[in-house]
Amino acid sequence: MSTVTRFAPSPTGELHIGGVRTALFNYAYAKKKNGKFLIRIEDTDLERSTKEYENNILQSLNSIGLIPDQDPINQSKRSELYLAAAKKLYEDGHAYYCNCSKERLDELRSSLQEQGKKPQYDSKCRELNLSKSNDTVLRLKTPLEGQTIVKDYVRGEIVFENSELDDLIILRSDGTPTYHLCNVVDDFEQGVTTVIRGEDHISNTPRQIHIQKALGYPELEYAHLPLVLGNDKKRLSKRHAATGLEEYQSKGYLNSAILNCLARLGWSKGDKEVFYLDDLIKDFELTEIQRAGAIFDQSKLDYLNSQHLANLSIDEFKIAITPFTKKLDIDIDTHQHLELLINSMRSSAHTLSGIATNLVPYFKDIDSYDQKALEKFVAPAPTILSYIHDALNKIENWNEEVLDNEMNIIKEELNLKVPQINQPVRIALTGSTNSPSLGTTMYLFGREETLIRIKALIESL
């Protein structure tokens, strides 16, 4: 049987990186098995679900390349299916109507808890043969004894005593189906074979297995992933800074780097740290997933991003950085030595937005100089710049070698140390002391612009 996995988010918030990782593992496993990866929107909670969040989730998954093999489905549009399943359960004697009031349930729970027992429904209505009415819920007849064993790829076999589980509600008193029913029915209807989801669902699993069995559905395979945590070791949530996928994308982290980073959270293959989606698909095994929760570390993402950035071809890099340079109102295609510029600057920051910012001086006039640098390198000897300007002005053959050579000559003539003559020029050209090697930098600016900028700095003093 061909493998089918699914990512089943509920649209009650933006897609965060923990969700992306769950989707990623679902995707990778399906692809590895030559199966299908599906998306299901679990929007049965009308109160909290919104179309905006749904769109955000779908768009995010699409933008990062985790494309489903079929159009996503919405649970909110499939009630007939759930109702039909509920009806079958009732007719087959696997479910019963219950009219216990909320008050009774609350009392029951608290009194059981006082006795040190597990708070659960006492199955009062189980044999009463109640019929459906306005205030009845439909409950599943959970097996009273025996065990339910969840076979999990990452944790092995997890055993639950059936006596620990009560008769769960599958249809609310307003007639709408609950999560567990929808989940089980859809997994069956969609042909899902393998459930890969967060470990917060482990204790839900035996309940779902009971529904499956009652409905006569085949068994599923499970893999419960450890959770992605914030710095405080707490489960990632809105309280943590920067959890949304879009935030990372808009800061200029490459999709491939984000995916790489997320995949390494809970999974590894030998000493391989830098890899791509294709590698993951090839190497991935559910049994290799780590069992403990993992803290998301941004400095690791920074590193991985640098590596992925370095691996981009010039054309790929151009395409990747363009949205960021556009935002800063610069058009890198206008540069006369674009390839050299990119290769000189691509490692200047960890993110595309950082690199784009560093690129600005190469396209726009300097509107402010680094004051500290000015004080340190220019203020002590302001006349050096004029000397350099005049010397460079005589150079016709404007290339890196000649320029480096000339700077060396100037250094000898003035009997100065390298930083004393190099740094003022850097400041004149880029506004700061940071730039590629000086010959390259002057070459990148060209003869005319280099001279203009040196002059401009002299005049601004």
Added chain:
RNA sequence: GUCCCGUUCGUCUAGAGGCCUAGGACACCGGGUUUUCAUCCCGGCAACAGGGGUUCGACUCCCCUACGGGAUGCCA
């Protein structure tokens, strides 16, 4: 409370009883290259939660404790 899951350097992880003097990566610290910054290279720091077993031998197996997480909803 009860049930379930988990616990190796600051972080992500390797580790399937002797290969472990516990390996790699990020971060950090130091050095080199770059006549600046970044990159890159080299080196260093740093962990088996605690206690009992089992065993000739335990990071690895068992039990207990502690700590963290989840479930215990007419949320998903």
